Amino acid sequence: MTDPRYTPLALSLPATVPFVGPETQERLRGAPFVARLGANESVFGPSxxxxxxxxxxxxxxxxxxxxxxxxxxxxxxxxxxxxxxxxxxxxxxxxxxxxxxxxxxxxxxxxxxxxxxxxxxxxxxxxxxxxxxxxxxxxxxxxxxxxxxxxxxxxxxxxxxxxxxxxxxxxxxxxxxxxxxxxxxxxxxxxxxxxxxxxxxxxxxxxxxxxxxxxxxxxxxxxxxxxxxxxxxxxxxxxxxxxxxxxxxxxxxxxxxxxxxxxxxxxDADWLAQIQAQITEARERIGQIARDNGLEPLPSATNFVAIDCGRDGEFAKAVLDALVAQGIFVRMPFAAPQNRCIRVSCGTASDLQAFAAALPKALAGAASILA
Amino acid sequence: MTDPRYTPLALSLPATVPFVGPETQERLRGAPFVARLGANESVFGPSxxxxxxxxxxxxxxxxxxxxxxxxxxxxxxxxxxxxxxxxxxxxxxxxxxxxxxxxxxxxxxxxxxxxxxxxxxxxxxxxxxxxxxxxxxxxxxxxxxxxxxxxxxxxxxxxxxxxxxxxxxxxxxxxxxxxxxxxxxxxxxxxxxxxxxxxxxxxxxxxxxxxxxxxxxxxxxxxxxxxxxxxxxxxxxxxxxxxxxxxxxxxxxxxxxxxxxxxxxxxDADWLAQIQAQITEARERIGQIARDNGLEPLPSATNFVAIDCGRDGEFAKAVLDALVAQGIFVRMPFAAPQNRCIRVSCGTASDLQAFAAALPKALAGAASILA
Structure with missing residues (x-):
């Protein structure tokens, strides 16, 4: 019995996923995330x-x-x-x-x-x-x-x-x-x-x-x-x-x-306006958290903020890993030089409080690994 | 300004739809269907x-x-x-x-x-x-x-x-x-x-x-x-x-x-069993309606019944059109000789009563058109 005859194109493709989902990461780490800030979803929910x-x-x-x-x-x-x-x-x-x-x-x-x-x-x-x-x-x-x-x-x-x-x-x-x-x-x-x-x-x-x-x-x-x-x-x-x-x-x-x-x-235009306001507020809060940690938030016209971690992609990846290990789901750019940043979605006050609590430890951990 | 450059394959394809949806038909006829029995949906709903x-x-x-x-x-x-x-x-x-x-x-x-x-x-x-x-x-x-x-x-x-x-x-x-x-x-x-x-x-x-x-x-x-x-x-x-x-x-x-x-x-295995019983009952009722009108229902292992209208595809299409005109959404096979049939999905007692009421008129109408 032989395998199906795929097209040459299909044979050439990897069976990869553009993004690993947070649920997959949760299953791997054996615990749910504390704050889901990695996929630029709107935690504020729909109308x-x-x-x-x-x-x-x-x-x-x-x-x-x-x-x-x-x-x-x-x-x-x-x-x-x-x-x-x-x-x-x-x-x-x-x-x-x-x-x-x-x-x-x-x-x-x-x-x-x-x-x-x-x-x-x-x-x-x-x-x-x-x-x-x-x-x-x-x-x-x-x-x-x-x-x-x-x-x-x-x-x-x-x-x-x-x-x-x-x-x-x-x-x-x-x-x-x-x-x-x-x-x-x-x-x-x-x-x-x-x-x-x-x-x-x-x-x-x-x-x-x-x-x-x-x-x-x-x-x-x-x-x-x-x-x-x-x-x-x-x-x-x-x-x-x-x-x-x-x-x-x-x-x-x-x-x-x-x-x-x-x-x-x-x-529901009213809801849209309300969410826009919440996003503005959350962006400012993320920016403040970044600056409190000596990092530079990039200006954003989206529902997330890229935070420049001040060093290279390897460092930002270490920061990201340390955040994920603390239950904070975030992502980061794939390509240099943008990958000096981590990307944090707008969250509720409680989400961002958890992020604020985790970030100093993540930075210290990354700095110690890559000293 | 020129149009996008489609692939030769895309250019060769018609912009057709495999099935016209019932909502499209309802918009065309300017009224909702009385009974939705054309898409082999389960009117009995989910668990x-x-x-x-x-x-x-x-x-x-x-x-x-x-x-x-x-x-x-x-x-x-x-x-x-x-x-x-x-x-x-x-x-x-x-x-x-x-x-x-x-x-x-x-x-x-x-x-x-x-x-x-x-x-x-x-x-x-x-x-x-x-x-x-x-x-x-x-x-x-x-x-x-x-x-x-x-x-x-x-x-x-x-x-x-x-x-x-x-x-x-x-x-x-x-x-x-x-x-x-x-x-x-x-x-x-x-x-x-x-x-x-x-x-x-x-x-x-x-x-x-x-x-x-x-x-x-x-x-x-x-x-x-x-x-x-x-x-x-x-x-x-x-x-x-x-x-x-x-x-x-x-x-x-x-x-x-x-x-x-x-x-x-x-x-929910219990719900499945209950629906299977309702489908069996509805199939029998559709069969009875067909026979009451001198038509032959085909044996079915699905949630619909094909009814042999006893003549050719043109006749079955006329029956179908006459049913649709009375607010009964049904479909029919595309190819001969199967297109001598109309295809009726299992419905509630009320749906099938509407079908039973409409079928004699549809048959008479089709017979008069194609006499």
Whole structure:
């Protein structure tokens, strides 16, 4: 009896995971985390209306969700001042990025991203045998000019840019990004990941014509809306590109309760404003904790703060390990020089108190190991 | 400004949907359906424990689900007497079929299925440019011997067989399928879709060695477990194949509440038994309604019944349209000669009463149109 005959592409891929989940780490350490501050989830939770909608939908979960996501798309379209034909809803931005890469990228096709940007995007590019080109961050910011110049140089079909950025929390104005796009080569699509844009200053979101074929914007209910576990993301783009998702997407892939929850969450502007305020407060608190320990917090337009640990990646990794050992789940950038930082998600007062208590010991421990 | 540069494969695909959802039909007709009997959902709903688990999880939906699906896989492995390494959980069988096809099928690779079997599988095969070969049903049953002979003839990498079958409701014993697999050519993987097997007589599920590399079995919480809207499916196969899913799957794609709900549903054996009894009763009632109208119900090992309308596909389609016009959502087989039937899912007493009331008018209407 012989094994299945995988494609050459599948044989070439490692069976790796872009991120190890906190539950896996908890099982390994044999204890739950004290503070869950590593995945940029929103500990403040979703709108009570969203919770209520999901609970109400539990009883009707025997029905498949609407494969057209009609009601949610209509509400989102109205919110963004675009048409329903400009919106596709999918299983989180991760799912939508997978579909997008599949639509555009075949073996050897050039793709550009920043060195240290979102690993799950890279995972999808590798998964379709794309040729990934990376440009460095510039002063801890993604560098649109360099990204688009590289795209021109290598003939890229797709370029990835997160604004605000993950893992550094830095940002550009939407106007600057639209201006930089003048240099985007013809036929190259910009995927602008705005997962964190609701945490950012006014003017950070790109203002894009609904029929602009050069750009697709990604949004999510996983961050500020506090629904990471629901898996609801969406993209805004020209109708032709939106329609193309119907060629490859899992049409019945959306959870029915998640559809209802996202709809309720989108309509609760008061909750959004309240969470934005809590995020601002938590960012300041994280910054203060960093400074209290002689570390430098980076400015952030997201629901997390990158903290410069003042030395190299090895040191930051030792700090991170020592935090994890104390039950504080945090993560850190993958690539140098950003990996001199640890990345701490906004938490409740109690979460951040636990972080504040653990950090001095983590720093001392790391310093003693790497003296 | 130019359009994105799609892959040749993407350009070749139609932006079609394997199934039009009932919500789309309701929007088109401007009224909700009276009875939702077209998607083989379980109107009886999920276990109250599953509902409770999903409601409880709504408050913690701010957390991503465990990307390893650890607890659910462990419970499923125990239930099936296999190891955790034999189980992969995904976004419904639809999602898992997509991953499986992606792992095995590239341009021109041969795949075999039955003519009129699950369209979403065909959608995935087309989506990776596989060459789909079809064999006819035999007496309204999928024909394992013909499927495997065709697989040998065309050098197929993958063959699809649903047992029990959708849309006909027919079935083979698991022992007969395992015996037929002697003729499965080396290096050809059988995907055995057992979505409905919990509705089938004892002995219908295939008994497979956990390390048998020739077969992957698909199961779901969408049918008897009444959680179609949750999107939880799983597959059972040899560890190497299960591991390969980690190369391509959306690791954080599972809804956290759905994970919790499926775990609770799996553990509620009493509810399962109760639903199995309700399904048996509803099948008998559908059969009686058919016979009362001079039609022949086909034997079913699923949660639906195919009703032979006694004439051709055009007539059955007219009956179906007339039912839909009266607010009865049903579907029908796509391919001849199975399309002489309509397919009616098990419903509540009230659902089936509505169906019973609408059917005579639908038959009379169809007969008058096609006299």
């Amino acid at each position: 009570p209306h969203a919770i209520q909608a999901m609970r109400a939908a539990a009883g009707e979960i025997w029905m498949y969700g609407d494969p057209e996501n009609h009601d949610l798309r209509r509400t989102l379209a109205h919110h963004h001042g675009v048409g329903v034909e400009n919106i596709v809803v999918g299983e989180g931005i991760d799912g939508l990025l997978g579909y997008l890469v599949r639509l555009l990228i075949g073996p050897g096709d050039a793709v550009v991203t920043s060195d240290g940007a979102y690993p799950t995007f890279n995972y999808h590019v590798a998964g379709f045998w794309g040729a990934l080109h990376k440009v460095p961050y510039r002063n801890d910011h993604e560098d649109p000019a360099a990204l688009f110049a590289k795209a021109a140089e290598v003939g890229a079909k797709l370029v990835y840019l997160a604004n605000p950025d993950n893992p550094m929390g830095s940002w550009h104005s939407g106007a600057d990004i639209m201006a930089a796009m003048e240099a985007l080569p013809a036929g190259c699509l910009l995927v602008l990941d705005e997962a964190y844009v609701e945490c950012a200053p006014e003017g950070t979101a790109a203002l894009v014509a609904a029929d602009d074929p050069r750009i697709i914007r990604m949004r999510t209910f996983s961050k500020v809306y506090g629904m990471a576990g629901a898996r609801v993301g969406y993209a805004i783009a020209a109708p032709g590109l939106i329609l193309a998702f119907n060629k490859v997407r899992n049409h019945f892939g959306m959870n029915r309760a998640a559809q209802a929850g996202a709809l309720a969450a989108q309509r | 109250p424990h599953a509902i409770q688990a999903m409601r409880a999880a709504a408050g913690e939906i701010w957390m991503y689900g465990d990307p390893e699906n650890h607890d659910l896989r462990r419970t499923l492995a125990h239930h099936h007497g296999v190891g955790v390494e034999n189980i992969v959980v995904g976004e419904g069988i639809d999602g898992l079929l997509g991953y499986l096809v992606r792992l095995l099928i590239g341009p021109g690779d041969a795949v075999v299925t039955s003519d009129g079997a699950y369209p979403t599988f065909n959608y995935h095969v087309a989506g990776f440019w596989g060459a789909l070969h079809k064999v006819p049903y035999r007496n309204d049953h999928e024909d394992p011997a013909a499927l495997f002979a065709k697989a040998a003839e065309v050098g197929a990498k993958l063959v699809y067989l649903a047992n029990p079958d959708n849309p006909m409701g027919s079935w083979h014993s698991g022992a007969d399928i395992m015996a037929a697999m002697e003729a499965l050519p080396a290096g050809c993987l059988l995907v055995l879709d057992e979505a409905y097997v919990e509705c089938a007589p004892e002995g219908t599920a295939a008994l497979v060695a956990a390390d048998d590399p020739r077969i992957i079995r698909m199961r779901t919480f969408s049918k008897v477990y009444g959680m179609a809207g949750a999107r939880v499916g799983y597959a059972i196969a040899a560890p190497g194949l299960i591991l390969a899913f980690n190369k391509v799957r959306n690791h954080f794609g599972m809804n956290r509440a759905a994970q919790a709900g499926a775990l609770a549903a799996q553990r």
